[in-house]
Amino acid sequence: YDKALSMQDWPDDEPTEAEKDFWEIASLECYNHLTEWKSLEYCSTMNIDNGQPADLNKIWSDPFYQEAYLPYVIRSKLKLLFHGGSDQSLLTFIDEAMKTEEKKALIEMYYSQELSLLYILQDDFDRARYYVKNAMQVFMQNYSSIDSLLFNSRMITLQSVQALTEIQDFINFMSKESNLTSRASLKRFLNIWTSRYPDTKMDPMNVWDDIITNRCFFLDKIQEKFSSTHLDDSMELDGDATFSMEMDNENQDTHTMIKNCKFAMKMKMIECARKQNSFSVALTLLKHLHGDSKTCEDWR
Numbered sequence: 287y288d289k290a291l292s293m294q295d296w297p298d299d300e301p302t303e304a305e306k307d308f309w310e311i312a313s314l315e316c317y318n319h320l321t322e323w324k325s326l327e328y329c330s331t332m333n334i335d336n337g338q339p340a341d342l343n344k345i346w347s348d349p350f351y352q353e354a355y356l357p358y359v360i361r362s363k364l365k366l367l368f369h370g371g372s373d374q375s376l377l378t379f380i381d382e383a384m385k386t387e388e389k390k391a392l393i394e395m396y397y398s399q400e401l402s403l404l405y406i407l408q409d410d411f412d413r414a415r416y417y418v419k420n421a422m423q424v425f426m427q428n429y430s431s432i433d434s435l436l437f438n439s440r441m442i443t444l445q446s447v448q449a450l451t452e453i454q455d456f457i458n459f460m461s462k463e464s465n466l467t468s469r470a471s472l473k474r475f476l477n478i479w480t481s482r483y484p485d486t487k488m489d490p491m492n493v494w495d496d497i498i499t500n501r502c503f504f505l506d507k508i509q510e511k512f513s514s515t516h517l518d519d520s521m522e523l524d525g526d527a528t529f530s531m532e533m534d535n536e537n538q539d540t541h542t543m544i545k546n547c548k549f550a551m552k553m554k555m556i557e558c559a560r561k562q563n564s565f566s567v568a569l570t571l572l573k574h575l576h577g578d579s580k581t582c583e584d585w586r
Contacts, residue, residue: 288313307354314358321495321567323369327362330355342379346389360400365495367407368503380404398424399446402453403500406507411457418453425450445489449496452479456504466511469540476547483551486558491567498555505544512540549575 310333317326331340333355345351363376383389398421405414429443465471479501484494552571559568
């Protein structure tokens with residue numbers, strides 16, 4: 287698609303504008319499935335404004351921009367923030383949009399899940415809770431409107447459920463003060479995650495990335511809270527619950543528990559990428575893990 291879009295001289299008839307638009311959207315979807323967020327951000331914003339930095343408010347000047355590029359702009363910039371990026375343009379864009387009723391209605395209708403994550407990023411859990419509930423309601427409306435014979439459409443829509451559920455679970459966990467002082471509560475919470483992954487065959491890599499990236503982001507938030515509170519060192523569990531986590535070691539500290547959980551989840555994603563022949567995704571994750579290992583003595 288990139289080669290086609292960059293061609294200036296065509297041996298036959300020049301392609302129509304509709305064809306070029308299709309190539310642009312298809313290339314963005316490729317970057318999305320390859321989880322190449324920097325490339326996705328660059329290509330989606332460049333189509334709106336090629337200035338440096340891009341003026342995201344130009345999205346509102348054309349309904350086509352809102353339909354074709356806005357989803358990828360929000361998705362890519364949010365992912366980059368989760369990976370430690372410092373670009374605040376998405377937050378500024380959303381803040382400005384929420385001041386206008388028409389723009390606010392559009393953002394809340396189609397991007398409530400992203401709004402919830404942005405408010406978690408800012409530690410505003412009340413607003414995050416509101417928007418994830420709204421996202422769940424929008425999902426139920428959309429799912430109920432799909433004809434039961436459209437099996438693939440229903441399955442694609444269902445792929446968002448796990449991410450929404452885990453956002454709710456995380457907000458509930460963070461809202462209970464006792465969870466933030468107990469390693470047992472944290473271990474129980476992490477065990478739920480490590481026993482529940484997207485489907486290896488049915489769910490594409492961008493769905494896997496939503497789950498694993500969100501979890502790693504949530505773990506960073508949990509780490510911040512645990513670092514600032516007095517821990518209950520007891521590892522005693524309620525009832526007869528058992529834990530079969532990959533990082534199951536009762537004597538490990540919270541930092542090690544979280545670090546090992548991240549490692550185990552990323553390895554699951556790498557295994558899935560290999561099975562789906564998404565080797566570029568697997569190699570990128572392996573490079574990141576290799577970089578992390580250089581700072582962890584017990585991984586060497």
